[in-house]
Each structure stands twice: as structure tokens, then as C-alpha cells.
Amino acid sequence: MCTHCHTHHHHLTGIQKNCVSLVPIFNHLENRQLNEVMNKMNSVSYKKGETIYHAGDQSDTLYIVNNGKIKIYRLAESGKEQFIRLLNQGEFTGEYALFSESIHESYAEAVTDTNVCLMKRSDLQELLIKYPTISLKILSVFSDRLEHSEKQTTLFATEKAETRIAFFLVQTLEDTPSSEVMFPMNKKDLASYLGTTPETISRKLTHLESRGYIKQKSNKRIEVLDINGLLLV
Amino acid sequence: MCTHCHTHHHHLTGIQKNCVSLVPIFNHLENRQLNEVMNKMNSVSYKKGETIYHAGDQSDTLYIVNNGKIKIYRLAESGKEQFIRLLNQGEFTGEYALFSESIHESYAEAVTDTNVCLMKRSDLQELLIKYPTISLKILSVFSDRLEHSEKQTTLFATEKAETRIAFFLVQTLEDTPSSEVMFPMNKKDLASYLGTTPETISRKLTHLESRGYIKQKSNKRIEVLDINGLLLV
DNA sequence: CGCGTGGTTGACGTTCGTCAATCTTAGTGG
DNA sequence: CCACTAAGATTGACGAACGTCAACCACGCG
Numbered sequence: 001m002c003t004h005c006h007t008h009h010h011h012l013t014g015i016q017k018n019c020v021s022l023v024p025i026f027n028h029l030e031n032r033q034l035n036e037v038m039n040k041m042n043s044v045s046y047k048k049g050e051t052i053y054h055a056g057d058q059s060d061t062l063y064i065v066n067n068g069k070i071k072i073y074r075l076a077e078s079g080k081e082q083f084i085r086l087l088n089q090g091e092f093t094g095e096y097a098l099f100s101e102s103i104h105e106s107y108a109e110a111v112t113d114t115n116v117c118l119m120k121r122s123d124l125q126e127l128l129i130k131y132p133t134i135s136l137k138i139l140s141v142f143s144d145r146l147e148h149s150e151k152q153t154t155l156f157a158t159e160k161a162e163t164r165i166a167f168f169l170v171q172t173l174e175d176t177p178s179s180e181v182m183f184p185m186n187k188k189d190l191a192s193y194l195g196t197t198p199e200t201i202s203r204k205l206t207h208l209e210s211r212g213y214i215k216q217k218s219n220k221r222i223e224v225l226d227i228n229g230l231l232l233v
Numbered sequence: 234m235c236t237h238c239h240t241h242h243h244h245l246t247g248i249q250k251n252c253v254s255l256v257p258i259f260n261h262l263e264n265r266q267l268n269e270v271m272n273k274m275n276s277v278s279y280k281k282g283e284t285i286y287h288a289g290d291q292s293d294t295l296y297i298v299n300n301g302k303i304k305i306y307r308l309a310e311s312g313k314e315q316f317i318r319l320l321n322q323g324e325f326t327g328e329y330a331l332f333s334e335s336i337h338e339s340y341a342e343a344v345t346d347t348n349v350c351l352m353k354r355s356d357l358q359e360l361l362i363k364y365p366t367i368s369l370k371i372l373s374v375f376s377d378r379l380e381h382s383e384k385q386t387t388l389f390a391t392e393k394a395e396t397r398i399a400f401f402l403v404q405t406l407e408d409t410p411s412s413e414v415m416f417p418m419n420k421k422d423l424a425s426y427l428g429t430t431p432e433t434i435s436r437k438l439t440h441l442e443s444r445g446y447i448k449q450k451s452n453k454r455i456e457v458l459d460i461n462g463l464l465l466v
Numbered sequence: 467c468g469c470g471t472g473g474t475t476g477a478c479g480t481t482c483g484t485c486a487a488t489c490t491t492a493g494t495g496g
Numbered sequence: 497c498c499a500c501t502a503a504g505a506t507t508g509a510c511g512a513a514c515g516t517c518a519a520c521c522a523c524g525c526g
Binding site for chain 1: 378
Binding site: 186187188198199201202203206219 | 504505506507
């Protein structure tokens with residue numbers, strides 16, 4: 001209910017600099033333009049577990065993660081939570097509220113202590129008109145997300161739980177140099193991201209291990225032994 | 234395999250006019266600008282059943298439906314087809330290839346005889362830089378699609394087949410004035426859109442009818458008797 | 467009038483969610 | 497640093513939901 005029960009630290013200088021210069025959608029700008037963008041930013045901190053926005057909240061703000069992690073999730077009519085994505089440093093949210101409806105359909109919650117930079121919709125729109133290349137960057141991020149989301153939908157619609165888990169492992173592995181997957185979330189969130197339950201994840205991981213495809217090192221760490229095997233599940 | 238086995242009708246005048254003036258992403262432009270956009274457009278016709286692009290195809294083109302219908306679908310690793318969306322007049326596709334990767338991850342196929350307008354990526358990007366308000370329109374469409382896709386993912390991940398079908402009926406009903414839903418596709422495509430099978434759709438519709446929520450008038454036509462009932466399924 | 471495609475129905479097996487009991491881990495306070 | 501607690505993860509037993517396969521039906525088209 002309460003979206004304002006967080007620690008405010010407005011107008012911190014130096015912090016906004018990260019939000020702008022480290023972020024893909026802005027970091028291609030020249031120095032003078034970067035400064036202009038920075039001046040439109042505010043900054044807020046949230047403690048672990050605090051809610052940044054609720055479904056149903058009015059919104060006209062772009063949120064950029066300065067440091068920390070934010071999880072975006074939805075609630076189905078049935079009340080079940082569905083994990084959508086984890087935002088790391090430099091990633092943003094608020095998009096739907098910014099360009100279409102002005103109320104949120106999802107929830108954003110700080111997973112760790114988190115500092116975010118804010119920009120008002122009107123300021124952003126001015127910037128987009130003034131520096132059209134920013135739009136191109138955002139369009140690129142959007143189309144990536146769209147692609148990802150549609151792939152995810154197809155995965156849910158057509159594949160069984162074990163396949164979804166195997167795919168998740170392979171996909172997560174691609175982002176790391178090692179052969180070890182480290183879950184960025186607990187099993188409950190992972191389960192809701194994969195459209196299943198913690199129990200099923202446990203069972204399927206055990207099954208994959210017994211087939212020799214993976215080795216469970218600890219609760220959140222898994223070593224992948226046979227990628228090709230996983231992909232054939 | 235063959236993306237070129239279709240009837241070409243390049244440089245038709247008058248047709249492009251529709252593509253530009255009827256389309257939400259362009260129709261807010263002034264006359265002089267509309268003309269400029271029009272000059273960058275080409276036009277191609279496809280017969281019913283022809284493929285417009287394949288997953289894996291190289292692409293640098295925006296496709297706008299001038300008339301007819303196009304279905305976008307994906308193939309899962311398992312080979313199962315998953316229906317993504319139906320494009321009607323004025324809607325566009327090609328986005329992912331345009332702003333991120335340059336290869337398609339989905340398939341586009343003409344459902345009826347169809348005429349589409351084309352614009353090359355480089356031309357579009359020039360326009361976006363020159364007229365930044367176009368980007369805002371596209372951003373708005375993208376965020377709608379993203380919203381829809383994420384909602385769909387949540388639906389698949391958390392709700393059972395009967396609920397998904399009920400939601401589809403209610404959602405489709407919202408677009409029409411009457412209390413009758415007319416499927417724009419056959420049961421096979423509908424099933425793949427809803428992540429289930431034709432058999433299950435049959436059974437669930439029968440079940441919903443026996444509960445008095447709907448009445449099946451014919452194969453593709455369903456009258457909704459009790460929306461609230463459906464929403465509680 | 468027959469043929470074919472698409473839709474329906476039934477029987478059956480698999481997958482997976484649910485609930486409860488147990489085990490493990492991490493965090494807290496003495 | 498250890499003991500205790502609470503939260504999370506695992507395992508088992510069970511049943512519900514749904515996909516699959518096959519047989520059958522119905523409608524549209526030549």
C-alpha cells in the first residue's frame with residue numbers, strides 16, 4: 001500500500017553521474033548533453049524489501065538502478081506471484097507507465113539496499129525530442145525485452161518444466177565465463193520466474209544431476225557438466 | 234525456405250498513402266512530412282498462405298499491413314508452433330530485426346491475400362532522427378506490446394487452461410460491441426496461442442457452456458452469457 | 467454424393483501442483 | 497563461538513489437469 005515508506009535522499013550530486021554515464025540508453029551522449037540529462041535526475045534510496053511501486057499506482061517516472069537490485073513481478077488474478085525480471089545496475093523500469101498507460105501493472109521491489117535515479121516523464125519526453133538518438137537506444141532495449149518476453153511465453157506455452165529449467169541454466173551460463181551457474185534469486189522466485197514451484201525445481205534438478213548433466217554444488221550454485229545434454233532435454 | 238516466392242508490385246502509388254496516413258505511428262505527421270515518409274515506402278503483395286519472413290532470415294525492413302492479415306508465430310525447439318499475434322490493417326512488424334538483431338526469430342505468414350508496405354531500416358532511422366515524435370509513437374506501441382506479452386507470460390505461468398480460455402473470451406469481447414465472440418483463427422491456431430491443444434479447447438468450451446457462462450453458436454462463434462462468471466473461473 | 471479437413475469425444479498415461487513431514491541453512495542472541 | 501530459531505529447501509504420497517492417440521462426427525467443396 002505504501003510506496004513512500006522509504007528513505008529519501010534527494011539531489012545527491014555525484015550519484016546521478018553513474019545513472020547517466022553508466023547507462024546504455026544515455027552513455028553515448030556527449031559531455032554537455034550528459035550534464036543536461038543529469039540535471040533532470042533525482043535520486044532515492046530504498047532498503048532491502050521496500051516496495052518501489054505497486055500495480056495500480058499512478059506513475060510518470062523513469063527509474064534507473066544506480067546500485068543494488070530490483071525485482072519486477074506481477075500478480076495473477078489467482079494471487080500467484082510471477083517474477084518478471086531482475087534489474088541490475090544501469091537497467092531501467094517504469095517504461096509502460098511512461099509511454100502508454102499512466103498506472104503500473106507490475107510491482108517493483110528492492111532486493112537489496114538500492115539507490116535509484118528518477119526522471120519525470122515530461123523531462124524525459126523533452127530529452128527524447130531534443131536528442132532523438134536516445135529514443136533509438138530505448139527502442140533497442142524495448143525490442144530486446146519484447147523478444148525475450150515472447151520467447152519466454154513460447155517456452156511456457158510449449159515446453160515442460162524440466163526443459164524450461166534446462167534452458168534457464170544454459171541461458172544463464174552464457175552470461176558467465178565459467179561453467180558454474182549462480183542463481184541471483186532464491187528458489188521461490190526462480191520457480192515463479194519459470195512458471196513452476198520450488199518443489200518441482202528441486203526434483204528436476206535432482207533428476208538432471210542423476211543423468212549427469214549438472215552437479216549441485218550448493219543451494220544456489222550449480223555446475224553444468226553437459227550443455228548439449230541439457231539442450232536435448 | 235523461400236521468402237521471395239510472392240507476387241511483387243513495387244512502386245504502386247496510392248497504396249502507400251494508406252500505409253502512412255492510416256497508421257498510428259505516422260498519422261500524426263503533417264502533410265509535407267507524410268509525403269516524405271510515403272516516398273520511402275515500397276509495396277509488396279502476398280497470396281494467402283505465403284511466407285513473408287522466416288526465423289533465421291536476414292532482415293532490415295519494417296513491414297506495415299496495408300490490407301489483409303498476417304500471423305506472427307514462433308517455433309519452439311520441440312517443433313511446436315506458437316501463435317504470437319495477428320496483424321490487421323495499420324499494424325506493423327519487423328521491429329526486432331530493425332532495432333536489435335538483424336535476423337528474425339519468428340515467422341510471418343499471410344493469412345489472407347495481403348498487401349504490405351515496406352521501409353528499409355536505414356530510411357526509417359533517418360526519419361526517426363528527423364521527426365522524433367515518430368519514435369514516441371513507436372515506443373508507445375512497443376510498451377503496449379511488452380505489457381501484453383508479459384501479461385500473457387504471467388497467464389501461462391500461473392493460470393490453468395480453462396482460465397486462459399475464459400480470459401481470452403472476455404478480452405476478445407472487449408473489442409466488439411456485441412456479446413458475441415468471433416474467432417479470427419481456427420481452433421488449432423487458437424490452441425497454440427493459448428498454449429494448449431484443440432482437444433482441450435473443445436472440452437473446456439463445452440464445460441463453460443454446461444455451466445451457463447457461454448453458448449456455442451457455431452464453430453467460430455460464441456455468445457458470452459455471463460462475463461462475471463467467466464472472470465471467476 | 468463422396469471425400470477431406472477440422473472439430474469433438476473418450477480412454478489413458480504423464481506431468482506437475484499440493485500438502486505435509488523432514489532436513490538444511492542462515493541469522494540472532496547469549 | 498555455539499545454540500536456537502525461523503525460513504528455505506527437499507522428499508514422499510497423492511490427485512488434478514491436461515496432453516496424446518484414436519475413433520468418430522459434421523460441415524464445406526468439388
